[in-house]
Amino acid sequence: MNYFRYQEYLEVYGLGRKLFAGYVLVSLGMLLAAAGGSWDITNHLLNKPETFFAPPHAVLYSGAASAVVGTVLVFFASKSGGRSAGRMIWPVKLVIAGVVMLISAAPVDFGWHSAFGLDGLFSPPHFVLVSGMVVGSAGALAGLAQSTKRLPSVLIVIAILPIWLGASGMIDMLSLPFSETEYFNFNPHPTLGVVVATLAFPFLISACLIGSSALAGKRFGVLSMAGAAFIIIGILTSIIPNSALTPTIPFYLSSIIPIVAADALLAFSRSRFSLYAAGTIVSLAFFMLYYPLITYTYNEVFESKVVWPSMIAQIYFEMIQNVFPLVAFPTAAMGILGALLIDRLARNKKYYNNIQQLS
Amino acid sequence: MLKAIILTAAVAVALVVYFSLSLYVFPQSYQSIEAQRPQAIVTDVRLSAPDIVLGQALTISVTGTNNGEDADMQIVSVGFPNLTTTDNIKILKHDFDQTPILIAPGELLSSEYSDTADSSVLAQYASIEAFNRPWEAGKTYTAEIEVIPKTEGRFVVFIKSVALPHTWEQAHYPQDGTVDQQKEFVETYPVQVTKP
Incomplete structure (x- = not known):
């Protein structure tokens, strides 16, 4: 080693x-x-x-x-x-x-x-x-x-x-x-809002998390730390201020599982399949990682209810089983795209030349 | 090869656990949590006089309380079924966090304690809605309103309070009585307006 x-x-x-x-x-x-x-x-x-x-x-x-x-x-x-x-x-x-x-x-x-x-x-x-x-x-x-x-x-x-x-x-x-x-x-038109969220959030999660791993030379822990920090900020700024949502903190915290899994894949396997799999895994957690705000976007299309702050969790958990299967495929595709973008950047010859010159 | 198999198995197990928790276990458990139950109540209503002379101002002081759990919003509504304009209604003072709003005839109002757009009705008369977003449990707020009736005779004031989301029967006050333009129960306070 x-x-x-x-x-x-x-x-x-x-x-x-x-x-x-x-x-x-x-x-x-x-x-x-x-x-x-x-x-x-x-x-x-x-x-x-x-x-x-x-x-x-x-x-x-x-x-x-x-x-x-x-x-x-x-x-x-x-x-x-x-x-x-x-x-x-x-x-x-x-x-x-x-x-x-x-x-x-x-x-x-x-x-x-x-x-x-x-x-x-x-x-x-x-x-x-x-x-x-x-x-x-x-x-x-x-x-x-x-x-x-x-x-x-x-x-x-x-x-x-x-x-x-x-x-x-x-x-x-x-x-x-x-x-x-x-x-x-x-x-935005409700459907357009859903399309934007479904395509952009998974791409962003994948690019940021896999980017953090790439910056660390794919060593285990950095991607997990970045994901954990995102989750903690979400808990502190979006969940705890709304007392009705505090019982749902364990749900939100559980999103660290796919993040650590993706981190392990990238750290212990250098194959392209691992890269695609890591991009897919972290992107599939987007509907959970962007809770609770994402409830408002998808409610417009799937539930059309008045989203009172105390009812966010109820509406979100009512629709999660309907929404997730519908968005899983585009989500995974955008996750792979995000991973490919970072891989491309990391392999950029000019980038490596700069690093070598600095060395 | 063994390392790859172990890694793949560990990741697969982690993902099965995660998606089982996120899509089945947590949703089941959180949907069984009961919605908050605010209890709206009007604790005090004071009118400056039971009889007034035409042109004289009537002062109404209304105090509302939430005796239940936190409400996302609670409204204390004061309606004037004899008035079709809001120009002779004034909010003298209040201690609500948000500024009370005047509702003019023709404006859209929700009805039957529902908060969806398809239950909307058009306002037929003038009213004032004093509200707090959120209205915490146990908190009390008061508004003082001045109104000048335009005609002599019986001048009626409607008073009610509604907590939202309307999760149970006690979320509105009163529980029975006269039904207003929104098909919701109100307390009525009549005042006799006489010639000068």
Whole structure:
């Protein structure tokens, strides 16, 4: 056994330490902002009275502040860098673009509220904000991946989660029926919402989880840690705030089983079949991993009930046996596509050339 | 080869356990959990006077409570079957978390304690809905409303409270009495309006 393969170490190249710290702060900030956003959506669903100083807002703004500080660090480190820093310019550009989008969405959102009152989940400023999260997080992940020979497991999880959560937020915007206001109806057609959710969520889960495994050199544990972190954030931000859902925590926690199974497949077998199987397995858990919000999307087509917050679990568990067999095939196909995309990226010759040059 | 067989078997067993739990065991167990049972009640109604002179304002204070489990929403409704506009109704003060809303004739209302769109009816007269989302167990809220009757004679005020989702009989108040435009029970409070 090659023990070295299982040993985590951090080697930051040249004067990339400041850059590295900046990327970490950006990833952490985006993670906090995305988790705060998820918590805020839950509180809106529960109609909890809201002030500027509400706890979810505090988490969201702390995350935005961390991302801004990280971006400033990244910017100055890249400016003062020599040859090695110059090579990292595109992740820096992505980070700056993402954080500028994130920050600029705030005054636009204020203007939107002033003009049109209450807004829904999908509004132009919200779209810019979530796009900024995804772009900035992708930049930070790319920067981190280029800064070190091998990222520590925890950093892989911290870097991949904001992309996963941000992209999930984007899919939520395009699939959940939460965007009808007095002036605009941005709600998707119910069937379109179901199609978007059925195709996009499995692809995203597969790409993010298998991506985390690829970044870790397929060593066992990292994919499971990323999945566990996603589940914990879901419990903290979407389930615990709604007391009617707390009995369903064991159900939600059980989704760690296919995630660990996929992790084991990738870690202990390097065949292409294992890659496809892992993509299929994690993607099939999408209907469970996106509980409870996904209830609203599928209810529009399958149940057409009024989804009161206290009735979410009842409606979800009434339809799960009907929905799952119908979505299983496209879900598995999208899971395999996600796995193939990551495999393609990992095999990208240019990527390997960059790593070799950095070495 | 043996390693591959063991790995495949372990993954297969894990998946069988997972999908059995997710698709059969948990759904069965969670569907047997009973829905929350809020108990809506109007605990206090005060009218400023039993008789008023035409043009004079009538003040109504209504207090509602949830004596059961948490409700996602509970409404205290004050209806004015003699009024076809909302322009002479004012909310003086309230301690509800959300702002009470005025319902004008022609607006869509749900009926028969149902929350589905196919049970909607058109409002025939003016009313006010004071509500809390959510309305926690044991909490009490009060609203004070001012209304100026437009004609002399008998002026009637309808009062009721409904908790949603309407999971059992005690989720509405009163349990019997007059039936309003929404085919729901109300308490009636008549006031005599006399010539100035």
